[in-house]
Amino acid sequence: MDLQNIRATSLSIRAQIARVVTGQDEAISLLLTSLLAGGHVLLEGVPGTAKTLLTQSLCACLGLQFGRIQFTPDLMPGDVLGTNLFDFRTNTFSLVKGPVFTQMLLADEINRTPPKTQAALLQAMNERTVTIDGADYPLGDCFTVIATQNPIEQQGTYPLPEAQLDRFLFKLLITYPSRDQERAIVKQHGHTSAMPRLENFDLQPVTSEAGLTAMRSAVATITLADTLIDYIVEIIRATRSHPSLEVGASTRAANMLAAAARATAALDGRDFVIPDDIKTLSLPTLRHRLVLNASAEIEGTTPDRIITDILDQTPVPR
Numbered sequence: 001m002d003l004q005n006i007r008a009t010s011l012s013i014r015a016q017i018a019r020v021v022t023g024q025d026e027a028i029s030l031l032l033t034s035l036l037a038g039g040h041v042l043l044e045g046v047p048g049t050a051k052t053l054l055t056q057s058l059c060a061c062l063g064l065q066f067g068r069i070q071f072t073p074d075l076m077p078g079d080v081l082g083t084n085l086f087d088f089r090t091n092t093f094s095l096v097k098g099p100v101f102t103q104m105l106l107a108d109e110i111n112r113t114p115p116k117t118q119a120a121l122l123q124a125m126n127e128r129t130v131t132i133d134g135a136d137y138p139l140g141d142c143f144t145v146i147a148t149q150n151p152i153e154q155q156g157t158y159p160l161p162e163a164q165l166d167r168f169l170f171k172l173l174i175t176y177p178s179r180d181q182e183r184a185i186v187k188q189h190g191h192t193s194a195m196p197r198l199e200n201f202d203l204q205p206v207t208s209e210a211g212l213t214a215m216r217s218a219v220a221t222i223t224l225a226d227t228l229i230d231y232i233v234e235i236i237r238a239t240r241s242h243p244s245l246e247v248g249a250s251t252r253a254a255n256m257l258a259a260a261a262r263a264t265a266a267l268d269g270r271d272f273v274i275p276d277d278i279k280t281l282s283l284p285t286l287r288h289r290l291v292l293n294a295s296a297e298i299e300g301t302t303p304d305r306i307i308t309d310i311l312d313q314t315p316v317p318r
Contacts, residue, residue, distance in 0.1 A: 001214040006036075007269045009215065012206040013061045020057045020201050021050050022188065023181040027172050029267070030284055031058055031146075035212065036219045036263035039169025039256060040125050040145040042110075042160075042288060049174045051148045052108060053195060059104040060198055062212060063205030064142060067102030071113035073156060077120035081130050095132065100124055103140060103209065107147035111157045118164055121145060125167040142209050162247065162291065169256050171288035215266070222262035223272040227317035232257050232278060238310045239286065244296035245306065249289045257285045275316045283307055 010032050017028055027043070031054075034041045043051045059066040069080060082098035099105065100121070110118060124130050128143045147168070149160075165171075177185060189196050207215070232254050239248030261277040283304055290303040 001211070001218045003218065003266055003269050003271060006215050006218060006266050009207050009211070010267050013058070016061045016203050016206060017054070017057045020196065020198065020203070021054050022185045023177040024050065024054060024174065027054065027174060028058075030170055030172055032267060033260055033263045033281070034169050035062070035144065036215055036266060037169060037256070037259040038141070038216055039260065040167060041147070042165070042168040042171045043146065043148045043174055044151050044171060045148075045174030046152055046176075047150060049176065051174055052106065055104070055106045055146045055148075056198055057203060058146075060203040061206050062104070063208045064103040064144075064212075066104050066106070067099045068106040068108060069099050070108050071110050071117070073112060073114065075113045075117045077117050080117060080120040081124075081132055084133050093133075095137075097137075100130060101137070101139065103142045103144070105143070105145050107145055109149060110147040111149040111160060114158050115161060118158065118160060122164060122167065125164075140209075142212055162289075165288045166250055166252055168288060169260060170284040172284055219259075219263050219266045221271075222265050224258055224262060225273070225317070228261070228273055228275065228278065229258070231275060231314070231317050232261075234314050235278070235282060235286075235310060238314060239290060239306075242306055242310065244293060244301050245290055246293040247291035249286050253286060253289050257281060260285060279311055279316075282311055 013032065014025075014028060021028075031041060035058075043055075045051055056066065069075075078098070080098050080100050082096050082101065084093040084095050086092075087094050107121065124139060124143065125145055128139045128141065130137050130139065145168075150157075176182070236249045236251070236254040236257070239245060242248065257278065260281045261273045264277045264281060265271070265273045286307050287303040290306065292301060292303065292306075296306075
């Protein structure tokens, strides 16, 4: 697929989503970037900011199979993956597949379930395969997890471990809409207290699994100059020596940042990456991978501030 078709497809998806979700333009752009880069996304925001609606709308525009898991404290790994049940009629075991067997999975309030159940997604996110009773079951190349979490509640929540956070390409912060956007939302959706139903908006698939695969193949050919590879590596390595960080970004983060930069270039209709692609994507790619040390936490330092400082201090290629 050529770059013109990729850009046209992304614009059509944006137009479809705009019929349902008002605002959140940055989140939509980064979700599209993540899809073309083959990554997973963590959406963090207070309740009622359209995280679920945005995910459902995006999936409808892609023509992918949608699945949802509402994570709760009593959820077990088998409730996510599925289990083998014995059939007394045939004297054999048969697999009852869990909700993870889909193409786009909404992991709603993922931090409400214990680490044992959170870890059920580790293999699925990293290898797009799950293992049940020693047998491997592929989920397909289009398998994507979009997880949500609420940043303001602490009771009954379980922070995601670093190993799981590192599987997410982006962590997106979903904020409140502007005044004009909020007014438009109330005018459009204020006739009911329930979440809008997608079938009322007649969203049409803009592409398909085959189309998404073709777009990803085109993204992989985007030129990333050696100087920009060096730029990415310098940013990643700077996080490991920063005095305010206990743990910096991994090599996986460097690969993901490079892939995301290529996807952003493709969405802009370019066949090459520019430094601004890397700078823009560094915050959502790195903010969830950095572990602050005790003194930085006491001082109220944030990962975003540290990433911004690193970007300011790292020479930009010419």
